[in-house]
Amino acid sequence: MTGPTASPPVRPWWHDAVVYQVYVRSFADSDGDGIGDLDGVRSRLDHLAGLGVEAIWLNPCYPSPQRDHGYDVSDYCSIEPAYGDLDTFDRLVADAAARGIKVLMDVVPNHCSSEHPWFRAALEAGPGSPERARFFFRDGVGDEPPNNWRAVFGGSAWTRVDDGQWYLGTFSPYQPDWDHTHPDVADHFEQVLRFWFDRGVEGFRVDAVPPVGKAPELPDQPPGPPGATDEELALSNPFATFRPEGHAVWRRWRRLTDRYVDEHPGREIVLVAEAYTPRRPDLLLEYARPDEFHQAFAFDVLLSPWRASELRQAVGDQLMLLHDEGVVPTWTLSNHDVQRTVTRLGRANATDPASYTGSALRYVDAPVDLELGRRRALAAIAFVLALPGSVYLYQGEELGLPDWLDLPDVARQDPVFLRTAGAFRGRDGCRVPLPWTADPAGAHGFSPTTGAAPWLPQPDDWGRWAADAQAADPDSTLATYRALLAARRRFATGNDARLVDLHPDLVAVRRGRLVAVLNPTPEPVRVGDLLTVGDVVVATERSAARGTIAPDATIWVAAVDATSPNGGGPARVASPR
Numbered sequence: 001m002t003g004p005t006a007s008p009p010v011r012p013w014w015h016d017a018v019v020y021q022v023y024v025r026s027f028a029d030s031d032g033d034g035i036g037d038l039d040g041v042r043s044r045l046d047h048l049a050g051l052g053v054e055a056i057w058l059n060p061c062y063p064s065p066q067r068d069h070g071y072d073v074s075d076y077c078s079i080e081p082a083y084g085d086l087d088t089f090d091r092l093v094a095d096a097a098a099r100g101i102k103v104l105m106d107v108v109p110n111h112c113s114s115e116h117p118w119f120r121a122a123l124e125a126g127p128g129s130p131e132r133a134r135f136f137f138r139d140g141v142g143d144e145p146p147n148n149w150r151a152v153f154g155g156s157a158w159t160r161v162d163d164g165q166w167y168l169g170t171f172s173p174y175q176p177d178w179d180h181t182h183p184d185v186a187d188h189f190e191q192v193l194r195f196w197f198d199r200g201v202e203g204f205r206v207d208a209v210p211p212v213g214k215a216p217e218l219p220d221q222p223p224g225p226p227g228a229t230d231e232e233l234a235l236s237n238p239f240a241t242f243r244p245e246g247h248a249v250w251r252r253w254r255r256l257t258d259r260y261v262d263e264h265p266g267r268e269i270v271l272v273a274e275a276y277t278p279r280r281p282d283l284l285l286e287y288a289r290p291d292e293f294h295q296a297f298a299f300d301v302l303l304s305p306w307r308a309s310e311l312r313q314a315v316g317d318q319l320m321l322l323h324d325e326g327v328v329p330t331w332t333l334s335n336h337d338v339q340r341t342v343t344r345l346g347r348a349n350a351t352d353p354a355s356y357t358g359s360a361l362r363y364v365d366a367p368v369d370l371e372l373g374r375r376r377a378l379a380a381i382a383f384v385l386a387l388p389g390s391v392y393l394y395q396g397e398e399l400g401l402p403d404w405l406d407l408p409d410v411a412r413q414d415p416v417f418l419r420t421a422g423a424f425r426g427r428d429g430c431r432v433p434l435p436w437t438a439d440p441a442g443a444h445g446f447s448p449t450t451g452a453a454p455w456l457p458q459p460d461d462w463g464r465w466a467a468d469a470q471a472a473d474p475d476s477t478l479a480t481y482r483a484l485l486a487a488r489r490r491f492a493t494g495n496d497a498r499l500v501d502l503h504p505d506l507v508a509v510r511r512g513r514l515v516a517v518l519n520p521t522p523e524p525v526r527v528g529d530l531l532t533v534g535d536v537v538v539a540t541e542r543s544a545a546r547g548t549i550a551p552d553a554t555i556w557v558a559a560v561d562a563t564s565p566n567g568g569g570p571a572r573v574a575s576p577r
């Protein structure tokens, strides 16, 4: 029996979206105060449209004392004055929409700023008050804190106030934790989500998901392994992470979001969880599920040593979740918390499994070969862009920016550095203001030429990576990113993706007509017949010998499709330098 041909189900936009992360403070400064702002983002939207991204994710741009650069929020329904105001924000959403770009925000539910009015009121109101019940205030044990919990940025998770009580701050004393079991807190966040949905925000990256929700009795945590850092202890505390109390919050958020979408036809809102679940796809699945988050970042590729076996595992886990559970992967190689990819993969120990710490904040230092890092970073992103799911890029990644490891200590501002007395270098090196122009004036075009010095200095050679010079160079990293995104739109479609066993040293995926192959080794590897069955549509390095894939390179081979009008021939071979 024949009937009308069923058209494939239309997938929400975020299923295959490339999302560009804007760390507002370091993106572009429109008014010359040395701090990036929303008008700065507006002024550079054409760069993002030219790159071909579907959405931007803005790091927190709410009013904040900036002790953790916006992850210490003092008002969830307004804009940080240094970044603009609500009108600027509305203009940004409209200008982005005019270019087909959606705007995602970053919401911080685990904690606020110690300057938040509700926390100030709690301090004033004293022990036992309803104001204190919105946070975790407790009496200590003699002069000791209520329990042995540690803070992610170092020290005890408890801070004593003048009247002798203590409050909980999982990250730092200036980020007090909310108690989401309190109805005021639950209502407040529902209002916050609606407030931004109403302004056209199409989703949220949800910050620090695992620590939301605590065991009610707040018991001591078991001792960690010898030498465990405060960060490791805090993030493995069974009474303060991955709690059922947290899941109750996400289910509420999802109900609200689904209701909102039902009430607003045409809207497709996405909630993406930031939850580091190293090598635990089962834990990721606790968040990415039909009644909680639409997606949860797949951090394992980012955390993986540069070796086929580990990379294959990291990719395979996500494809397994996609096929078995319908979880749409959320790939990312970089963000504002980790060493930039070029530097990370250029480290002499990048292939060493012992350099895998499972933590984005800590690295085992080693000499860095930036040219090697550049090749590997391109190979990595080219591979990831072939995969089903969304891909999050971090600003400056498309320019091939390295981390500034030698940023002078006096300039460092990250609480990770400040609260560990420099024991951990922290994250400032990946947050250096972007170089837009090769001309050094105005911090390489980050600020107007008459502007103040940028909030973090730039290294002397920053012009080497300037966007304007790269835009004019067809072999630049920027040009390659553009070509890769275009190739993705054309060739990387459909959810039917599987790992294929081409060679033990390679990572290979077949997705419909496309086969993407990554060679993470320093030697060319023979790929047999593969190169004869289709066209090489992407190659991040030229292969010196026929039938092989170059060292530290990715290729895409598209099987020739006789039904396509142009025979499915090459779009453009992305083959820089």
Ligand code: NOJ
Binding pocket: 068, 071, 108, 171, 207, 208, 274, 336, 337
């Ligand atoms: C994760 C954010 O990405 C990071 O920048 C921040 O410091 C912590 N959460 C605390 O909010």
